[in-house]
Amino acid sequence: DSGVTQTPKHLITATGQRVTLRCSPRSGDLSVYWYQQSLDQGLQFLIQYYNGEERAKGNILERFSAQQFPDLHSELNLSSLELGDSALYFCASSVADGYNSPLHFGNGTRLTVT
Amino acid sequence: QQQVKQSPQSLIVQKGGISIINCAYENTAFDYFPWYQQFPGKGPALLIAIRPDVSEKKEGRFTISFNKSAKQFSLHIMDSQPGDSATYFCAASFSGGSNYKLTFGKGTLLTVNP
Numbered sequence: 641d642s643g644v645t646q647t648p649k650h651l652i653t654a655t656g657q658r659v660t661l662r663c664s665p666r667s668g669d670l671s672v673y674w675y676q677q678s679l680d681q682g683l684q685f686l687i688q689y690y691n692g693e694e695r696a697k698g699n700i701l702e703r704f705s706a707q708q709f710p711d712l713h714s715e716l717n718l719s720s721l722e723l724g725d726s727a728l729y730f731c732a733s734s735v736a737d738g739y740n741s742p743l744h745f746g747n748g749t750r751l752t753v754t
Numbered sequence: 755q756q757q758v759k760q761s762p763q764s765l766i767v768q769k770g771g772i773s774i775i776n777c778a779y780e781n782t783a784f785d786y787f788p789w790y791q792q793f794p795g796k797g798p799a800l801l802i803a804i805r806p807d808v809s810e811k812k813e814g815r816f817t818i819s820f821n822k823s824a825k826q827f828s829l830h831i832m833d834s835q836p837g838d839s840a841t842y843f844c845a846a847s848f849s850g851g852s853n854y855k856l857t858f859g860k861g862t863l864l865t866v867n868p
Contacts, residue, residue, distance in 0.1 A: 642797060642799065671853065673853065673854060682843070682858055682860035682861055683798070683843065683858040685854055688852070688853070695852065696852060696854040698854065730797050730798075732797070732853075734853055737852050737853055738849075738850075738851070738852065738853065739786045739788075739847060739848075739849045739851075739853070741853065742788070742800045742853075743798075743853055743856070744799075745798050747795065747796050747797050748796075748797055
């Protein structure tokens with residue numbers, strides 16, 4: 641068990657809807673990362689937060705947003721959902737930021753947009 | 755532009771055999787090369803990592819071989835076991851950089867038959 645908790649495990653929703661994915665990092669980890677995993681694109685970095693502040697953005701769509709709260713949990717908001725947003729969404733956390741502070745992934749949220 | 759190319763996409767090995775997964779990178783500034791292991795329904799987990807100051811790193815049955823001049827690195831799993839069946843991702847990054855800069859390969863689905 642990585643210590644990173646993601647909820648819900650599965651989410652089925654319709655096109656045009658909005659969903660919120662939640663992540664609780666490992667105790668003591670300050671940095672949270674969100675990834676999208678699809679069969680054709682592999683693991684794609686979306687966004688990183690460090691101690692409540694946005695640190696970096698990857699290939700995150702404007703319809704997607706995230707935040708990290710004072711208790712360090714994070715939420716990823718996906719709106720105006722499209723069929724192509726169906727994927728596994730992973731949250732990862734690390735104590736600090738850098739190769740000496742490896743990523744610990746949660747078990748993901750599987751999003752299905754119908 | 756895919757910066758880390760991984761092959762094969764899938765691999766079937768008999769129990770006791772050697773599994774070999776290869777990765778090639780383009781950015782010569784990369785100097786940190788981890789491998790992640792992902793079981794079905796779970797998130798990726800760091801398996802083993804190498805930096806280019808060594809050409810090989812071994813941890814139990816898992817070995818990374820690194821060829822800096824060819825910009826290639828590979829994962830060898832000796833005496834492969836059914837419990838090794840998983841998806842393996844190679845990745846590359848900069849040791850002086852943030853974790854978000856970690857670039858993943860598209861993964862190799864390994865099946866070890868009993």
